[in-house]
Amino acid sequence: MSTNEHQFLLKALEEGLRLDGRKPMQMRHLNIEVGPDYGQVLVSLGDAKVVVRISSEIVTPYEDRPFEGIFQVSSELDGMGHPSFNEASHRQEEEVMLSRLIEKAIRRSNALDLESLCIIAGQKCWSVRADVHIIDYDGNMTDTVCIGVIAGLLHFKKPDISIKNGTVILHDMSEREPVPLSILHIPICVTFQIYSSGSMEDNVKGDGREFVIVDATLKEEALTQGTITLTLNSNKELCQMSKSGGINLEVDEILSLTNEAQIIVDDFTKYIKDTIKKDEELRVNPLQKELQVVNSRE
């Protein structure tokens, strides 16, 4: 990065302009493609592309949590996303930050109801796994990956099971309709970058001018002086908030950011739900539905 680009970016921000012509609080175009398998999602936010695959298997639950299933998210950064990730040092830091934020946003906020994954308490439960593959790294991977994982979970269907005399019978997808997961709410991350036109001293004293933008591209992210990630859902709930160091931001500013984030989250939630609904409609063959025999559950 040259000093020319650095100075240009900051001057542009002071005028409220971004390099790709977006407004400070404007997200890039979101596109989600689902299928053909259940739980297979390709998310692109501008040029940032992520593929998420959800899979499930039956395992023994943890000893200290006999009534819950298991949910893991695995996201690895490699050279496919960006050549700089071929060096281990740079990759480690980014990987840890990314998995930590996704962990807080989706796991700890209980988006996926783990108790619904229990089959036989203490003996058998579902283990759901989200594998994230970063195809193109162009800034703001947190938001892109979060949308990918939650959309994947909403789209995924696990095979139906029945219990007979203490034995678990796993039904094939063609035998019985697969069952969707129990998703309690849809958390979506919104990441903001903070820049300051003054010196560090001004910022600490409260005399500096700060600029905040949403959904930074790779170049904008390289020059960031502070990052704040807010995770909200369309029920107007704040699931998690993360600001690790960086320059100071006024509290009023943060409150107004939650309002901006809410608008974005509502928009994206609607789009995710519509996409999954459209896909569901395409899969259901009306004639097939007529001929299907409703299975009685024992």
Add this chain to the structure above:
Amino acid sequence: MRKKTLCSFLYADMTESLIVPGDRLDIKPENIILGPGFYVDLKTDEIIPTNAGILEVSRKQNKTVYVIDSKSKTYIPKTNDFVIGIITGTFGELYKVGLSEFTQAAQMSIYAFPNASKKNRPHLKVGDVIYARVLSAERDIEVELECIDPTTGKEGGFGQLEDGYLFTVNLAYARYLLFNENAEILTELVKKCKFELAVGCNGRIWIKAETIKTTIACVKIIEESQNWSKQDIPKKLKGVWAAFN
């Protein structure tokens, strides 16, 4: 077999034909200038294409010029190329200059400037952008740059580029902009606003316009115009310009 006959038909009028590596061209090695994309076999003197792309044939001073232009983004330094570099380090009497991300940096001596001496050092720092000429680009040796015009010994447009903004385009487009003074996109753009432009063979373009807004608009126009056809340029340029104003 079919490909051979198709190609021999095309070779009757060789301009703008699609070539893949290994094609037989039957070029006689007299009075020709070979551009990038060719390999001359040492034993048989046969001219073999090594890149896939469009073959361009033109005449220059009684010699036929053959060039294969292919769309590539990875820059391989060649002597006499004009490039835009970013200073990545200073080591005593040397500057390390990055010509593209994730490739080995090139070197530039502090004496590669007009009127340079031990007492008269250039004021370049890490992060500065320079316009330079590739002095030597041999295999297995670091690439060397200089900021002097070889014919006049003066600055000649080389040196530091201050302010403005830097972006990249694909290599073929950069070469086209650099060697065509009347490139349509530039003649149309200059009708809208004044700007200063520097194009490097390594795909980097430096631009400085009057305001931030116009600079961003110009950058967007040039980046997108890589995919426009000649006829569409005035209309599409107007469209992108209007979006910014």
